[in-house]
Amino acid sequence: MQRERLTGAEQVAPMTPLGTVDVLLDDAVRKSAIELSFRELFASWGYGEVIPPIFERYENLLAGGIQPEWMYRFTDAGGEILALRPDLTTQVARIVATRLREQPKPLRLFYIGNVIRQPKSSMGGRAEFSQAGVELVGSSEPAADAEVVAIAIEALLRLDVDDFQVHLGQSAFFRGIVEETPMTEAEAIGIKERLDRRDREALDRYLKELDLSDEHARLIRACLALCGGEEVLERAGALVDSRTSKDAIANLGKVYNALVDYGLNDRVVIDLAEVRGLGYYTGMMVEGFSRSLSVPILEGGRYDNLVERFGDPCPAVGCALDLPRIGTILETKGTAPSPAADALVRYPAPLRSQAYALAATLRAEGRRVESDLAERDEEEAMAYARRRRIRELITVEGDGTRIVDVESGDPRGGES
């Protein structure tokens, strides 16, 4: 049957918005497999799923401390400003403070969903990507921090991702240093920016400008080297006098010890040089890196003030895994499941009902079966099956079925 072609004027330019992707076939299979694996794991730790809406009142998302410039904003018919969510944790905080407020704590929740952000090169130029995260709400125990980190590590190990490490920081460590040092908020931000770029010389110049005491300058400079194993905690402890900083170190030590008890501390690096992180972090911060991919694959931290923004003072900690990046690692490792069908069933028109019944039986046995739509001859069907990497061609005939192995072209014996 010939379809009339559209004229040029009726066609549209097939462009997609900057930073968006269509996840297709192999990638979609891999994504679903990862989601399934995470869902099973989170459930096995007693976490329950929440599915918040893809957009939210802009004001709510701002309360989370997420950078406004990350968000796509729009208005509804009544003029209310809305935004696509750049993050799910803020939404979980809203849910916890409202509908789940009366639930016994600690609450264990997980989500799998897309976040949407204005594309920036530091986020890999992506406007939309999926995250899977756990949130442990209502406990300020270091064991809670360790639990979400342990789940994130287990989530990667379960997928046979093994060349990764997680870096633990503590946002209160640097806050303590700032509190103890005579400087303005703007100066603290100036120092933070230079520490963040690991720009030792610019930091030195800036510290001289600020006219800080040698002792304070030395302390701030020493922060750059605070990355490594457990011994970093001891080194850091010897540097600071601040109560806040000392508490931060002690807290991170307890989180680390719990991870020792999980048997996962070989994955952990202590990184007190890390001074950034999402705006709402108040304590431990975690980032995960794979050796085969030079971008973070998981991110999380403690956010003890966020739930309170929605009316319920309640400590919480969470961690989110970056699905597409983990998908990329699996793809490079070649552990992708094959999306191709196991068999193609072809038939002459009068035998269609037998063919459909056969396909249904095979599908019920768990095999992936395509049934032919038109009456293709065997040669054509074989060529198609070969291109699609389908293993068997099954032809329904008057007296039964004939099975051909697509790769070798040899007949296969036995019932299938």
Place this chain on the structure above:
Amino acid sequence: MRRLTVAVPKGRLLAPTFDLFERIGVVVSEYTDDSRALVFSSDEGRYRFLIAKPMDVPTFVEYGTADLGVVGSDVLLEGEHDVLQPLDLRYGACRLVVAAPEEVANEQLALHTVHRVATKYPNTAARYFAGRGLQAETIKLYGSVELAPSTGLSTLIVDLVQTGTTLRENGLTPIAEIASTSARLIVNRASHKIHFGEIGGVIQALSEAVTC
């Protein structure tokens, strides 16, 4: 252990960059001045060098294709790339300046209604003028920026100046300095964490080689 990849800029910074790495014991004999290849391994095999356009070096590093990079700080000012900048390598020193034809140079900038500025650095130029409350229209050029004022394309230019000879020969004179620039070492954020000891060692060695 995985090899470290270093993105290095084509052009005037390339030779001093290979010289610097040679001083810390990383020799790339594969590379000669007339090589057309863009990827080279160091002799002992520990490093891989990618030769890229200067403006592209931070991109290779930001996306993690390269762990380390060497690039002029003019490029970093222009691009706002999310990379670590742990070390000033000191060589390739230049000044990023606003320059004008001599007859304009003595006038007061602030009294011009609109400045048309031709430059390879439109973001930096726009930031500079906006920061002073001046209204400027930037015109992006890819080279021979000095041509712009004499041909009437612009009244001013923002460009990188090493000795000032090219400016003088085109009847231009610097009227303000935006930044003094030099080669910088840049590092991918994640690589810095994953290979903390190793990259820390490289930074330390380069730092000693630069200061001595």
